[in-house]
Every structure is written in structure tokens, then in C-alpha cells.
Amino acid sequence: MGLVYHKPGNDTFQLKELLPGKLKEGKLIIFSAPSGAGKTTIVKYLLSVIPEISFSVSCTTRPKRENEIEGKDYYFLTEEEFKTKIKNREFIEYEEVYEGRFYGTLHSEIERLWSQGRHVVFDIDVKGGLNLKNQFRDRALAVFIAPPSLKDLEERLKNRNTESEETLKIRIQKADKEFSYAKDFDAVVINDNLEKAKTRAENLVRSFLRSE
Numbered sequence: 651m652g653l654v655y656h657k658p659g660n661d662t663f664q665l666k667e668l669l670p671g672k673l674k675e676g677k678l679i680i681f682s683a684p685s686g687a688g689k690t691t692i693v694k695y696l697l698s699v700i701p702e703i704s705f706s707v708s709c710t711t712r713p714k715r716e717n718e719i720e721g722k723d724y725y726f727l728t729e730e731e732f733k734t735k736i737k738n739r740e741f742i743e744y745e746e747v748y749e750g751r752f753y754g755t756l757h758s759e760i761e762r763l764w765s766q767g768r769h770v771v772f773d774i775d776v777k778g779g780l781n782l783k784n785q786f787r788d789r790a791l792a793v794f795i796a797p798p799s800l801k802d803l804e805e806r807l808k809n810r811n812t813e814s815e816e817t818l819k820i821r822i823q824k825a826d827k828e829f830s831y832a833k834d835f836d837a838v839v840i841n842d843n844l845e846k847a848k849t850r851a852e853n854l855v856r857s858f859l860r861s862e
């Protein structure tokens with residue numbers, strides 16, 4: 651007998667087409683935060699210590715940064731390519747995170763990782779994170795990573811050296827708004843100390859993966 655799944659509504663069906671051990675529908679672990687809060691560092695750490703999880707590679711229309719790899723950090727698309735995917739309903743969620751800069755998660759990306767028996771980890775903006783949480787409810791853990799203060803965030807963004815004066819200002823303004831959504835997440839991790847924040851996030855994820 652194959653795996654028996656309970657869909658919402660108590661409908662029971664079997665996943666005959668799947669190889670043993672593969673998840674048709676795994677879990678989602680969503681990390682959202684204002685840009686510069688340390689989310690990407692925490693997500694990278696989790697990927698290195700929890701073997702059951704894999705990173706959902708998003709599409710974006712922003713230019714590739716020097717250290718980034720196509721297909722690993724993002725799928726870099728032109729605005730036209732991105733809009734075609736919107737039209738073809740290929741995104742499970744997408745946002746114009748900054749003016750003229752689109753970011754989105756492909757249905758096919760989640761399915762690709764689930765078919766490999768992995769749970770999927772997202773590094774996405776606050777709106778996108780809550781959108782996924784609303785779609786997947788108990789199958790998703792939504793974690794908000796908060797910097798200790800806006801001042802601290804500004805310092806980190808400056809030190810990161812990836813932003814111009816203008817994009818720095820835009821990111822800070824956006825962060826201010828994003829803080830107000832923290833209460834809608836399942837958990838908030840304050841990144842005042844990176845090692846502690848990593849451990850706290852790891853504990854959250856491990857206990858979520860253990861839960862039914």
C-alpha cells in the first residue's frame with residue numbers, strides 16, 4: 651500500500667505514482683524580513699545544517715549582483731520574460747518588490763523540490779511570505795526576521811555595499827512599513843545576535859518539521 655494522505659475535507663487518497671520516500675506535498679518554510687535584517691545569512695545557515703530542506707529559487711528582473719549565480723540565487727529574467735510568466739499563470743506568488751523590480755515564485759520550483767522529497771525554504775518579501783502562508787496555512791511556517799532597530803538596519807545595508815544612496819533610502823522606507831506586518835507571522839526572530847538568531851530559527855524549523 652502506498653502513502654495515504656489526508657486532504658483538507660478528510661478526503662483520503664493514495665499517492666500511487668510516487669516512489670517510496672518522495673513527498674508529493676512537502677512543507678513550506680517561509681523567511682521574510684526587511685532587506686538587510688540578516689535573513690539570507692540565516693537561511694543559508696539552515697540549508698547547511700538541515701538536510702531535508704532545499705531553497706526555492708525565485709525569478710527576478712533586478713540585475714544580477716557580482717557574486718550571484720543564475721539558477722542558484724535567482725533565475726534572472728527580463729521584464730518581458732517575467733510578464734509572460736505572469737500571463738501564463740506560472741507564479742504561485744509574485745510582487746513588484748521595488749518599483750520596476752519584480753520577484754516571484756514559480757509553481758514549478760516548489761513542485762521540483764517536493765518531487766525530490768524536500769521541504770521548501772523561501773527567502774521572500776513580507777507580502778509574498780504572507781501570501782504563501784495564506785495559501786498553505788498549517789503546511790507553512792512563516793518566520794519574520796527583525797533587525798533590532800531601523801538604525802541598525804541602515805548600518806547593515808551600508809556595510810553590505812550593494813546599494814546606491816537611492817536604493818538604500820528606498821529599502822529603509824520599505825522596512826519601516828514591513829515591521830507592521832510582523833504580528834501576522836507564526837514567529838518573529840530578532841536578529842540582535844546572529845548566532846542566537848540562527849539557533850532560534852533552527853529550533854523553530856526542526857520542531858515544525860517534526861510536527862504532523
Ligand code: 5GP
Nearest residue numbers: 708709744745747753754755773774775778
Ligand atoms: P534582493 O534584491 O535583496 O535579493 O531581494 C529583495 C527582496 O525581494 C528580499 O526581501 C527578498 O526576500 C525578496 N524576494 C526574493 N524572491 C522573492 C519572491 O519570489 N517573491 C517575493 N514576493 N519576494 C521575493
